[in-house]
Amino acid sequence: MTGIDLNAITAIDVHTHVHRSVSAPPREGSEADDMGAYFGIGSMPQYTVPELAAYYRERTMAAVVFGVDSISQTGDEMVPTNEEVADQAAEHADVLIPFASIDPARGAAGVRQARKLIEEHGVRGFKFHPQTQGFFPNDRSAYPLYEVIAEHQLVALFHTGQTGVGAGTRGGGGIRLKYANPMHIDDVAVDFPDMPIILAHPSFPWQDEALAVATHKPQVYIDLSGWSPKYFPPQLVQYTNSLLQDKVLFGSDFPVITPERWIKDFDGLSIKEHVRPKVMKDNAARLLGLGG
Known part of the structure; x- marks a missing residue:
């Protein structure tokens, strides 16, 4: 196993999804089709961890990889498992950084699983999707999970804003947008002041709330995934160039948006030259503790 050589990569994509296990064929069903339709890409591709590694290695990039555990809402176990994602990412540690995902509704069992994933499988952070997991991030039932993450000085990444999951389907597929307002995460940033937090995506319709939380709380960052940069609201570009230039992160949301498309559109923004390499x-690299 080797680590990431920062001199050998051009970018770190902090938001990519693993949708397929190496031991299973692509999943069939409407979710991939619905997500693909929302992003205008047809049926959404489904990548395994080794396939993601090859994809990013070809582009001289590193990537944070994860699935999403929403068992309380779907009744289904996550495929691939957190253990598969972490263990296979370790085999491709030159380009991949594993995060895990645990539905807070798992309770004490989820807390035990989180500790094992950290101590035995080397995960570097945790992805939460309040809408698909059906919880407010500041619900105290999730705090035992945060305590484990904070204890190990790892990153908690939260989906914020609208989601492509369920978009355009009857009743939005049961997804309730209210859970993803960044102001709920402000409470988490207060109660866990030393735990790094990433607010994922431009947080439509709560962009100003996200900017407020990130400028007010030292350990809160914003990733720019899930949107083409040409659609970024002006205030997000303004803060990226100024107050948040050290706290904004490149993310694509691959496979729904490719890094090539994202970077091409980002190149069209009026971003200061000294800010671009930071983003x-x-x-x-600094947030994830990569390099010397």
Whole structure:
């Protein structure tokens, strides 16, 4: 196993999804089709961890990889498992950084699983999706999970804003947008002041709330995934160039948006030249403790 050589990569994508296990064929069903339709890409591709590693290695990039555990809402176990994601990412440690995902509704069992994933499988952070997991991030039932993450000085990444999951389907597929307002995460940042937090995505319709939390709380960052940069609201670009230049992170949300498309559109923004390398690599490298 080797580590990431920062001199050998051009960017760190902090938001990519693993949708397929190496031991199973692509999943069939409407979710991939619905997500693909929302992002205008047809049926959404489903990558295994080794396939993601090859994809990013070809592009001289590193990537944070994870699945999403929403068992309380779907009744289904996550495929691939957190253990598969972490163990296979370790085999491709030159380009991949494993995060895990645990539905807070798992309770004490989830807390035990989180500790084992950290101590035995080397995960570097945790992804939460309040909408698909059906919880407010400041619900005290989730705090035992945060305590384990904070104890190990790892990152908690929260989906914020609208989601493509369920978009355009009857009743939005049961997804309730209210859970993903960044102001709920402000409470978490107060109660766990030393735990790094990433607010994922431009947080439509709560962009100003996200900017407020990130400027007010030292350990709160923003990733720019899930949107083409050409659609970024002006205030997000303004803060990226100024107050948040050390706290904004490149993320694509691959496979729904490719890093090539994202970077092409980002190149069209009026981003200061000294800020671009911070967004693309330097901020994430520092946050994730990569390099010397």
